[in-house]
Amino acid sequence: MDCPFLEQLMYVGDTRLQVLVTYAITRDDRLPRKALLMFDSSRVNIGITQSRYPSRWEQIIPPFSLWWVAMVHDYAMWRDDLRFVRERMPGVRSVMEAHLAHRTDEGLFRCIDGWNYADWVRSWRNGIPPTTEGISGVHNWHLIYTLNLWAQLEEAVGEPELAQRAARARDELVRIATERFWNEARGLFADDLTHEHFSEHTQCLAILSGCVDTEKQKRIASVLTQPNNLAQTTIYFSHYLFETLRVLGRTDLILKRLDDWYVLTRNGLKTTIESPEPTRSDCHAWGAHPVFHFFATLLGIRPAAPGFREVLIHPQLGGLSEAQGTLVHPRGEVSVRCRREKDRVQVEVMLPAGVKGTLVSGDTLHPIPDGYTRLEIPDR
Incomplete structure (x- = not known):
């Protein structure tokens, strides 16, 4: 209101x-x-x-x-x-x-x-x-x-x-x-x-x-x-x-x-x-x-399917060198941490149990299982 x-x-x-x-x-x-x-x-x-x-x-x-x-x-x-x-x-x-x-x-x-x-x-x-x-x-x-x-x-x-x-x-x-x-x-x-x-x-x-x-x-x-x-x-x-x-x-x-x-x-x-x-x-x-x-x-955390049953993560830090946050999800929480290192970005993701996701890096899609994932992607 x-x-x-x-x-x-x-x-x-x-x-x-x-x-x-x-x-x-x-x-x-x-x-x-x-x-x-x-x-x-x-x-x-x-x-x-x-x-x-x-x-x-x-x-x-x-x-x-x-x-x-x-x-x-x-x-x-x-x-x-x-x-x-x-x-x-x-x-x-x-x-x-x-x-x-x-x-x-x-x-x-x-x-x-x-x-x-x-x-x-x-x-x-x-x-x-x-x-x-x-x-x-x-x-x-x-x-x-x-x-x-x-x-x-x-x-x-x-x-x-x-x-x-x-x-x-x-x-x-x-x-x-x-x-x-x-x-x-x-x-x-x-x-x-x-x-x-x-x-x-x-x-x-x-x-x-x-x-x-x-x-x-x-x-x-x-x-x-x-x-x-x-x-x-x-x-x-x-x-x-x-x-x-x-x-x-x-x-x-x-x-x-x-x-x-x-x-x-x-x-x-x-x-x-x-x-x-x-x-x-x-x-x-x-x-x-x-x-x-x-x-x-x-941080780029969004639903990839109705009901948030799949998670899309497409980090776009803009001018930031580092960002991290935890977004609530119907089945728990989605946590993402991104850190720039030279021409690469270190990405750490935690997904709720039973929820899968996709990390987007340019034209490349990286499947992510539930639980903890750590990936290094090009800084685009």
Whole structure:
């Protein structure tokens, strides 16, 4: 719930990041489960969730309902409780069908009525990215990203036909979104159909969707990883930038983008703020997501299968010479220690009994048994 003074409400976009931090540091998932249930209960007549719930006044931020679907996917991966996931699937399908019903004759997604907030970018009015008659690159790629998660959820709960339908809708939207938003001269996806506006947000969601071809991804990366004039992510959406930098293998830039956090103590703060100054909230828990990224991105500990039944370890230390940490797992704990030595990295891993994993080093995959493993890999 954000925050103790200003909002005192639970918002979906905020909650997703807070729950990811929770999964990394505690096995107690009662609050994440309750959040998923309450948002599921908030759905309005068109099928999408409310932006915050419970609340005396109804507020609709349509993109936040897609983040709720992502929360269900997160739970399916980080916790071993497929029955609970199955119970959420009617709500997931309701949200996704509502979005698919808002496609134009051409096939692009047109924003659902409401506050189509994405991030507190100063050049965006009320946090809403630029659109052309309600059609936005940010929101189309957000939908594509979520369609991919929906397909994976349907596979996980044993509904291959519904997974295929989600994948078909994803592929159709990828085709038309690529055609209409890709700007060949700049090597970027535009925020609007007139190609006047460009943001980190659209590039991040496109890459995280897993639906951008290799050549386009390289061109986007060449801009995203250098000083640029794109509309930049702020504290909240930096989570998705950090996820993208992980995909691109540029976690060194995560440490360089933490200025908004480094300044907190110098300003006398002990909690994370909502957005860069002037901020309206001095205590906004969505800014805790670097805790998640320490474990899941720098140390690289993530689920490799639903229920966390397999573990993926892909260390990317960025500019750090050494890092170690222990992440909670449904069956115990996963501990990783990485230490740079010249052009090599010493990696020590401890997995719970009965849980196997994979260590990623460049293009090489090293199977890891349960218990203790020590490996030396190239420093890439």
